[in-house]
Amino acid sequence: MSRKMILRVPKFQEPKRMEKSEAQRLWLLLKDAIVEVQHMNASTLSFEELYRSSYSLVIAKRGDILYTGLEEVNNHHTKNLLDKIAQAVDERFLIELNSQWQQYKLQQIMIHDILMYLDRMYVKEPQLKVFDLGMFKWKQNVLIHSQINDRLVRMLLGLIHMERNGEVIDGALMKSLIQMYVDVSLKEKETYKQEFEERFLLATSHFYKSESNLFITNNSCGAYLKKVEIRLIEEEARIKQYLDESTGPKLIKACEDELIANHMQTMIEMETGCRTMIQNDRFNELKLMYRLFQRVENGLVHLKNEFAGYVRNEGHKIVNQPENLKDPNALITSLIEIRNRFEKTLSQSFANNRDFINSVNTAFESFLNENDKLSESLALFIDKKLRGGFKDSNDQEIDVIMNKVILLFRFLSDKDVFKKFYEHYLAKRLLSGRSFSEDLERTMISKFKQECGNQFTSKMEGMFTDMRLSKDALDGFKNYLQTSVEMGKLPKIDMSVRVLTQGFWPTFPPHSCTLPPLLSQYCDLFTKYYCHAHTGRRIIWQTNIGTAEVTFRLPKKTHVLALSTYQMLIMLLFNDAEKLSLKQMAAGTSISFMDIQRSVKPLYSGKYKVLKRTPAVEKSKELSENDIFELNLNLKCKLHRIKFAATSQTDSEPERQHTRQRVDEDRKIEIDAAIVRIMKSRKALIHNDLIVECTKQLSSRFVPQTSMIKKRIENLIEREYLERFPDDRRRYRYLA
Amino acid sequence: MENYLNLEKLSNDLKNLFQNQNQNESYFDFEIICEQNQISFKAHKSILSSRSQYFKSLFKSKMKEYQENKMILKDVSSSILFPILNYFYSGKIEINLENAIQILIFSSKYLIDELIQISSNFIKNNLQIETIVDVLKLSEAMNFN
Numbered sequence: 068m069s070r071k072m073i074l075r076v077p078k079f080q081e082p083k084r085m086e087k088s089e090a091q092r093l094w095l096l097l098k099d100a101i102v103e104v105q106h107m108n109a110s111t112l113s114f115e116e117l118y119r120s121s122y123s124l125v126i127a128k129r130g131d132i133l134y135t136g137l138e139e140v141n142n143h144h145t146k147n148l149l150d151k152i153a154q155a156v157d158e159r160f161l162i163e164l165n166s167q168w169q170q171y172k173l174q175q176i177m178i179h180d181i182l183m184y185l186d187r188m189y190v191k192e193p194q195l196k197v198f199d200l201g202m203f204k205w206k207q208n209v210l211i212h213s214q215i216n217d218r219l220v221r222m223l224l225g226l227i228h229m230e231r232n233g234e235v236i237d238g239a240l241m242k243s244l245i246q247m248y249v250d251v252s253l254k255e256k257e258t259y260k261q262e263f264e265e266r267f268l269l270a271t272s273h274f275y276k277s278e279s280n281l282f283i284t285n286n287s288c289g290a291y292l293k294k295v296e297i298r299l300i301e302e303e304a305r306i307k308q309y310l311d312e313s314t315g316p317k318l319i320k321a322c323e324d325e326l327i328a329n330h331m332q333t334m335i336e337m338e339t340g341c342r343t344m345i346q347n348d349r350f351n352e353l354k355l356m357y358r359l360f361q362r363v364e365n366g367l368v369h370l371k372n373e374f375a376g377y378v379r380n381e382g383h384k385i386v387n388q389p390e391n392l393k394d395p396n397a398l399i400t401s402l403i404e405i406r407n408r409f410e411k412t413l414s415q416s417f418a419n420n421r422d423f424i425n426s427v428n429t430a431f432e433s434f435l436n437e438n439d440k441l442s443e444s445l446a447l448f449i450d451k452k453l454r455g456g457f458k459d460s461n462d463q464e465i466d467v468i469m470n471k472v473i474l475l476f477r478f479l480s481d482k483d484v485f486k487k488f489y490e491h492y493l494a495k496r497l498l499s500g501r502s503f504s505e506d507l508e509r510t511m512i513s514k515f516k517q518e519c520g521n522q523f524t525s526k527m528e529g530m531f532t533d534m535r536l537s538k539d540a541l542d543g544f545k546n547y548l549q550t551s552v553e554m555g556k557l558p559k560i561d562m563s564v565r566v567l568t569q570g571f572w573p574t575f576p577p578h579s580c581t582l583p584p585l586l587s588q589y590c591d592l593f594t595k596y597y598c599h600a601h602t603g604r605r606i607i608w609q610t611n612i613g614t615a616e617v618t619f620r621l622p623k624k625t626h627v628l629a630l631s632t633y634q635m636l637i638m639l640l641f642n643d644a645e646k647l648s649l650k651q652m653a654a655g656t657s658i659s660f661m662d663i664q665r666s667v668k669p670l671y672s673g674k675y676k677v678l679k680r681t682p683a684v685e686k687s688k689e690l691s692e693n694d695i696f697e698l699n700l701n702l703k704c705k706l707h708r709i710k711f712a713a714t715s716q717t718d719s720e721p722e723r724q725h726t727r728q729r730v731d732e733d734r735k736i737e738i739d740a741a742i743v744r745i746m747k748s749r750k751a752l753i754h755n756d757l758i759v760e761c762t763k764q765l766s767s768r769f770v771p772q773t774s775m776i777k778k779r780i781e782n783l784i785e786r787e788y789l790e791r792f793p794d795d796r797r798r799y800r801y802l803a
Numbered sequence: 804m805e806n807y808l809n810l811e812k813l814s815n816d817l818k819n820l821f822q823n824q825n826q827n828e829s830y831f832d833f834e835i836i837c838e839q840n841q842i843s844f845k846a847h848k849s850i851l852s853s854r855s856q857y858f859k860s861l862f863k864s865k866m867k868e869y870q871e872n873k874m875i876l877k878d879v880s881s882s883i884l885f886p887i888l889n890y891f892y893s894g895k896i897e898i899n900l901e902n903a904i905q906i907l908i909f910s911s912k913y914l915i916d917e918l919i920q921i922s923s924n925f926i927k928n929n930l931q932i933e934t935i936v937d938v939l940k941l942s943e944a945m946n947f948n
Contacts, residue, residue: 074900074929076937077908114866115874118857122912126946180860187914188946 085127093120094132098140100181104174105144114181122184130189137182141201145171145208153214161222164215165243168205172250175201199253206251206258219244220263224270231274231301242309249311256313264314268321271302275325283330287339289352295326295359328363335373345377345412353416367422374417375426378409382434386441395444396451403471406431432478439484443723445475446488449511454496455503465507473514481769483737486523487730489515491573493527497534498565498612505531519767529571537565540597547596562589566597566606574729578611580632581657583639611662619677619709621700628677629710633658633666638677641698646681650692664690669711671696675704734769738779741765743788746801754780754797818893821846834873835884842881843873844888854891857913883909890918898925904941911947923947 097120100112124133148167155163179186179198186197195203209215223244226236248259275298283291302322306315334356335341344352360366385391385405391398409427417423435441449472457465479485496502509531516524541564582590594606613632617639618625630638636656640647647655653663667690671678679699741764745757752760758776765771780799783789792798823829824845831845851858861868868874876884883905890896896918898906903925910918930938941947 072900073931074903074926074934074938076904076934076941109864109866110870112866113874114861114864114868115876118861119877126944177864180864183857183860183914184912 085123085129090124090127090129090132093124093129094136096120097124097133097181098136101137101140101178102144104177104181105140107170107174109177117181118184121182125185125189130185133182133185134189134194137178137197138200138204141204142208145204149209149212149214152209153212160218161240161244164219165240168247169243171201171205195253202251203253210247210251211258211262216262220266223263224267227267227305228270228274230305238308245309245311256311259311264311264317267310267314268317271318272321272325275322276329279326279330283333283337288334288337288341288344288356289339289349291330291334292352292355292359296355298322298326299359323362327359327366331360331363331366331369335369341370341373342377345374348408348412350412350415353412357417357420367420370417371420371423371426374412374423375430378405378427379430379434381405382430383437386434386437392440395440395447398440398444399448399472399475402435402475403468406471406474428478431475432480435475435478436480439481441475442479442481442485443488443726445472445479446485446492448472449489450492450496453503453508453511454501457503457507465510469511469514472511473518476515477518480766481730482519482523482767483733483769484727484730487573487726487733490526490530491726493530494572497530499614526571529568533567533571534565537567540564540566540600543600544593544596548592551592557588558585560585560589562586562593564593567609573726575609575612578659578662579657580610580636581655582610582636616708621702626702626704626706627708629708631666631711633662634670634711637663637666637670646695646697648693648695649690652696653692660692667696671699673711675702675706675709675711677702677709734771734775735779737765737768738771738776739783742776742779742783743801746789746799749801751792751798751800754799757799814893814895817850818889818895821850821889821892832872835888836873836875837879837881837884838875838877839880844881844884846888846891850891855913855915857915879909880905887915887918896921898922900929903929904938907947908945911945 097117100109100117103109103112121133124130148171152160152164152167175198178201179196182197190196194200210219223241226241230236245259245263248263249256252258252260279291279295282294286294299319299322302318303315306312306318310318333340341353341356343349344356357367357370360370382402382405385398385401388398388401391401413419413423413427452468457468460468476482476485493508496508502508512524512527515527544564590608597606598604610632615630615632615635617628617630617635619628619638628634628638633656636658637652640652640655644651649660649663649667652658652667653660656663658666667678670676671680676699678696681695681697738761741761742757745760745764746752749760757780758773761776762771762773780789784791784799787802789799790802792800820829829845831847833846833848833851834843835846836843848858848862852862853859861874883902886896886902887906887909896906898921903922906918907922907926909915910922926938
């Protein structure tokens with residue numbers, strides 16, 4: 068049989084109510100001890116005895132005596148301290164206040180330790196915890212007392228003011244006194260905020276308002292920016308040194324408002340300001356400005372707009388400069404230069420900020436499309452480079468230039484115009500054998516391809532294919548001639564033919580002329596050979612873009628003349644005549660009078676004159692039908708081979724017009740296609756929506772004019788692709 | 804990952820440190836005397852103050868006990884003080900029907916939260932009809948939560 072185990076409860080007397088006198092005795096014991104602590108005489112007291120007394124009072128439900136007693140003792144003590152502190156004069160005031168405060172805080176910690184049981188088991192909300200009670204009494208009786216608070220804040224602000232003016236102050240003292248405001252705050256640092264922070268921020272704004280106004284009127288913008296940066300660093304340090312960290316953002320905001328936000332307009336417009344910095348590539352100053360403006364709301368917007376405005380203005384000047392309008396090379400070179408310059412500004416000063424880059428790009432788009440010159444100028448620029456301008460550049464430099472070309476190209480709104488010009492000059496380079504390097508040609512084209520896709524470059528690539536196939540055809544033709552029976556009967560000439568696929572190449576205005584019989588025979592032979600090899604093809608001879616070499620026999624000397632086909636025809640006429648008028652030349656060759664004029668001009672007015680005008684007239688005089696020429700038998704030239712330009716290097720106005728016209732023709736087709744595509748998928752659409760959609764679809768190639776789209780719609784209605792709704796004339800329906 | 808620590812050994816070593824009361828190698832620097840039966844225990848200020856908020860405050864105050872390196876406890880029997888001091892060192896304590904209530908009284912007076920928790924759980928689990936009234940009365944009187 069086992070004894071039942073039960074919990075042992077100690078022998079327990081019903082707690083007799085603690086006698087009032089006993090409670091009083093314990094309280095007096097504690098009170099004396101607290102007073103001793105407050106006089107820094109605690110070392111002879113028994114901690115355990117005091118702790119036990121406080122415990123006994125709480126257990127006996129007499130915690131109230133202790134708590135209210137404590138409150139009174141603290142009250143009394145702080146009032147005594149007030150008098151002591153208030154009597155201190157001048158700087159002694161801060162020192163006295165600080166030393167009393169430091170002691171008081173230690174005492175309150177000790178009192179809290181002794182009364183830990185009271186604090187944990189007796190104190191209930193809304194009563195203050197023992198330590199907080201001590202803090203509250205200090206605040207009530209010392210800190211916010213009229214003899215202390217105002218004096219203290221004024222002195223603290225005075226010291227900060229001195230420090231801002233370059234004097235050295237006691238940072239540790241500042242920290243302790245300012246922290247006191249935080250320590251006595253019961254929640255959310257309210258005493259600190261109300262009594263100190265608010266006035267401090269106000270004083271700060273005031274200080275920097277007057278300093279910044281004065282400084283900016285007497286100094287350059289660059290100096291001002293540096294000053295601001297230093298001030299902000301100082302204030303950051305101030306926060307760490309003696310302010311509460313919660314003040315940090317507010318202080319910095321106040322400084323930024325006064326130092327930056329309020330002066331942004333001035334810093335942009337002043338003589339030494341943003342504009343001048345941009346003009347003079349002051350990258351470091353701009354970088355500082357960017358960094359500072361970034362800190363305030365909308366700061367970067369101001370800076371960005373200013374910069375973009377400058378870019379637009381500079382670009383506008385370049386694209387309208389008369390010298391640049393005459394010289395495409397200079398124009399594009401200048402544009403690449405400013406692009407480089409602004410890219411440098413963007414990267415060195417503006418951290419390659421996306422918004423900045425975008426607005427610079429928008430600026431480029433706007434001035435590059437200000438006039439329609441740019442497409443052609445860019446095409447001519449590349450033409451010059453690919454005709455040999457790249458000769459002295461290494462691969463890397465070439466790549467850089469090509470990429471810049473692509474960059475400018477990207478900003479063009481009428482890419483189709485550029486494309487036409489590019490094809491035009493490419494054709495000329497290929498046909499005249501003036502292209503410097505096929506590799507470079509192909510590299511350039513591949514860059515366009517990357518940018519715009521296959522469609523953009525298919526014709527250009529077709530031209531290269533034609534060139535290759537022509538070479539094969541010509542080799543075949545030469546073999547054919549050797550085996551051909553007819554060949555035996557003909558004198559031998561060296562003929563070179565290029566077969567151009569229609570569609571790949573720019574259409575050259577059709578011209579006709581009469582070839583000499585020998586040449587005609589050769590042409591016929593080639594046609595026969597070619598059409599036999601490629602059934603179903605038709606050859607149209609484009610004699611106006613050909614070249615020829617002719618032997619020019621003078622009494623004492625022989626030269627070889629490199630001529631255009633037309634010039635050759637004209638020169639051949641002189642085999643049978645001594646003198647010819649232009650009218651006779653035209654009749655003899657069936658070349659139009661205008662082409663005669665253009666062909667003859669280099670022959671008599673260039674450096675080497677194989678023709679002379681009789682009678683001699685001023686060079687500049689316009690040619691007329693009846694002007695008469697004869698061979699210049701006195702030609703003096705050391706060269707054996709003399710090369711003559713076919714026509715002037717750049718295109719004449721009519722040719723340019725022609726290119727333009729072809730662009731317009733192509734555009735009509737593109738617009739028609741776009742309209743039909745849209746209507747086919749949408750079936751019915753309101754006029755405006757159709758215009759918008761159409762413009763959107765075409766925008767990667769060109770910006771169509773609304774009037775042109777309207778005309779095309781009309782045209783498509785006539786051709787019965789579309790019709791108007793009978794009840795709503797503004798709506799179209801697609802007719803399948 | 805932390806290296807593997809033999810916490811069992813640590814606990815044992817510290818227990819031995821405390822329990823070898825008469826050895827000089829323990830470097831005791833403090834003495835606690837139970838007034839009831841005049842039994843005293845030697846201990847270390849550093850251990851006590853690191854394990855108990857009460858002792859931390861007691862030493863920090865630099866009052867009499869700190870100056871004299873000893874303290875006198877009234878109303879506490881050595882049979883309770885020993886396991887509690889042992890707990891401060893080793894982190895272990897055996898709570899049984901005999902000592903549970905005394906340990907709760909002590910730890911609630913000196914605010915040793917972990918022991919309050921353990922001992923009051925033990926008591927709750929061992930309440931019986933015979934003792935429930937007494938325990939409730941005591942609980943009320945001693946300000947247990």
